[in-house]
Amino acid sequence: MKTAIQVVLAVAIIVLGYLLWESIQKPIRFNKEKNRIERATIQRLKDIRTAQLAFRSEHGRFTGDFDSLITFLKTDSFSVVQAIGSVPDSMIEEMGRKKAELKALKEGLISRDTIRLSVKDSLFTASYPIDSLKFAPYTQGYEFELGAGVLKTGSKVVVRVFEAKVPYDILLAGLDRQLIINYKETREKITGYPGLKVGSLEEATNNAGNWE
Numbered sequence: 001m002k003t004a005i006q007v008v009l010a011v012a013i014i015v016l017g018y019l020l021w022e023s024i025q026k027p028i029r030f031n032k033e034k035n036r037i038e039r040a041t042i043q044r045l046k047d048i049r050t051a052q053l054a055f056r057s058e059h060g061r062f063t064g065d066f067d068s069l070i071t072f073l074k075t076d077s078f079s080v081v082q083a084i085g086s087v088p089d090s091m092i093e094e095m096g097r098k099k100a101e102l103k104a105l106k107e108g109l110i111s112r113d114t115i116r117l118s119v120k121d122s123l124f125t126a127s128y129p130i131d132s133l134k135f136a137p138y139t140q141g142y143e144f145e146l147g148a149g150v151l152k153t154g155s156k157v158v159v160r161v162f163e164a165k166v167p168y169d170i171l172l173a174g175l176d177r178q179l180i181i182n183y184k185e186t187r188e189k190i191t192g193y194p195g196l197k198v199g200s201l202e203e204a205t206n207n208a209g210n211w212e
Contacts (some may be wrong), residue, residue: 026176027179030175030179033175034172034175034183037137037138037171038171038196038211040138041136041166041171041196042196042209042211044135044136044137044144045144045164045196045197045198045209046198046209047124047128047133048144048146048164048198049199049207049209050123051072051073051123051133052069052148052162052164052199052207053207054073054078054119054122055068055069056160057078058072058076058078059072060160061148061160062148062160062162063146063162064146064148064149064162065146066133066134066144069133069134070130070133070134072119073120073123073124073130073133074120074130076119077116077117077118077119078116078117078119078122084110084111085104085110085111086109086110087100087101087104087110088100088104088109091103091104134146136166136170136171138171139166139170139171139173142170144165145164145165145166146162146163146164147162147163147164147201148160148161148162148163148201149161149162149201151202151203153204159204161199161201161203161204161205162201162207163197163198163199163200163201164197164198164199165195165196165197165198166196166197167193167195168180168184168187168194168195168196169184170195171195171196191210191211192210193210196209197209197210198210
């Protein structure tokens with residue numbers, strides 16, 4: 001009987017030890033995986049922001065359609081003013097760079113030429129997967145929610161805005177459900193959105209990400 005009790009106690013100690021160890025390791029594993037997913041997602045959102053700013057520079061607006069944005073990156077180009085020649089240092093010292101450049105341009109010391117540069121090559125590496133821009137990493141093909149619009153500020157200034165976002169319920173699917181709920185609630189209190197997003201359709205945020 002004594003031996004049986006000792007065996008039961010030993011098993012109980014092992015089980016309790018495992019449960020204690022697991023209670024410690026569970027949030028550690030969650031945070032490690034969460035951080036990996038968030039890093040990749042934030043970088044993708046930054047890339048979307050870069051693409052949207054380039055799109056606006058050429059079209060005067062943002063787009064709420066990924067197909068239009070991706071086509072722009074693949075096929076369009078930037079207008080870039082290229083300066084040929086140089087302004088003499090003595091002229092810059094005498095009147096400042098801006099006035100010196102205007103005078104040098106007028107006198108033919110320098111000239112300017114407009115050239116076109118590929119948008120994709122200017123913004124991303126040659127191997128960048130442009131077609132994957134619209135997909136949130138590690139979500140098996142879930143597309144970011146993308147929107148664009150116009151806001152009017154309190155001073156009546158019209159501001160072009162866009163927003164790209166993905167909720168944590170999608171982004172962290174497969175991880176511990178209760179830890180997702182806890183983290184989601186915390187982030188929503190801080191940022192107002194239970195997920196990751198860049199830009200806003202409700203306020204002029206200067207295209208900031210809610211992780212910044």
